[in-house]
Amino acid sequence: MDKAADAGPISKERYRDAMAAVAAAVNVVTTDGPAGRAGFTATAVCSVTDAPPTLLVCVKRDSSVGEAFHANGVLCVNTLAPEHETLSNLFGGRTPVEERFAAADWIIGPSGAPVLKGALASFDCKISSIVDVGTHAVLFCEVLGVGGGEGREGLIYVGRRYDTVTAFAMAAE
Ligand SMILES: NC(=O)C1=CN([C@@H]2O[C@H](COP(=O)(O)OP(=O)(O)OC[C@H]3O[C@@H](n4cnc5c(N)ncnc54)[C@H](O)[C@@H]3O)[C@@H](O)[C@H]2O)C=CC1
Numbered sequence: 001m002d003k004a005a006d007a008g009p010i011s012k013e014r015y016r017d018a019m020a021a022v023a024a025a026v027n028v029v030t031t032d033g034p035a036g037r038a039g040f041t042a043t044a045v046c047s048v049t050d051a052p053p054t055l056l057v058c059v060k061r062d063s064s065v066g067e068a069f070h071a072n073g074v075l076c077v078n079t080l081a082p083e084h085e086t087l088s089n090l091f092g093g094r095t096p097v098e099e100r101f102a103a104a105d106w107i108i109g110p111s112g113a114p115v116l117k118g119a120l121a122s123f124d125c126k127i128s129s130i131v132d133v134g135t136h137a138v139l140f141c142e143v144l145g146v147g148g149g150e151g152r153e154g155l156i157y158v159g160r161r162y163d164t165v166t167a168f169a170m171a172a173e
């Protein structure tokens with residue numbers, strides 16, 4: 001029988017090459033509060049449970065924005081549409097925080113975190129716990145408010161480039 005996957009220690013490069021094949025939604029994750037406004041682009045976002053509504057976000061601990069999320073204790077996950085590709089690159093690193101936010105319109109969510117106007121979906125959250133794993137902090141977040149979800153095209157990142165998918169409308173309650 002053929003082996004399903006490589007065994008033994010996996011290099012960072014091998015791991016990233018395999019992960020590059022995994023399509024992911026693109027999000028701009030924002031925060032505001034005593035430590036000030038901050039935000040970064042993240043594909044490492046995942047739904048955990050709907051009771052209580054909880055998602056997780058993985059943030060590199062040595063990034064310029066990581067500390068602000070710890071200190072503010074709140075965040076908003078803004079899931080991007082295809083027209084937000086430039087915004088994704090701005091929030092993807094090496095751009096001063098004020099320049100990142102100046103490129104779009106924002107409103108303040110229930111938690112105080114900036115909500116992107118025109119996001120495909122938005123999840124306003126308080127950070128309920130943080131677990132450090134290797135280079136990243138995993139932020140577990142309780143969702144306080146949701147927005148968007150009316151269904152149109154979504155931005156995805158796969159094969160080290162952006163692409164577009166049809167996003168389905170949220171069921172009406
Ligand atoms: N989870 C993360 O922290 C991610 C970080 N990035 C950042 O964007 C840069 C460019 O990414 P790509 O063009 O996709 O090429 P890449 O070869 O650096 O990454 C390929 C894939 O590996 C994963 N990955 C990359 N860096 C990672 C990290 N530090 N920790 C965990 N998973 C990681 C992601 O799924 C990414 O799409 C990366 O070098 C990284 O700085 C991108 C995607 C996810």
Ligand SMILES: Cc1cc2nc3c(=O)[nH]c(=O)nc-3n(C[C@H](O)[C@H](O)[C@H](O)COP(=O)(O)O)c2cc1C
Pocket residue numbers: 026039040041042043044045058059060062063064065088089091092093094095157
């Ligand atoms: C498409 C894309 C996805 C990314 N996903 C993540 C992620 O899930 N977690 C993370 O910590 N950084 C991720 N990054 C990198 C951060 O956005 C970047 O490190 C952050 O903006 C901080 O950069 P700075 O330290 O230069 O300010 C991603 C970047 C891009 C372009």
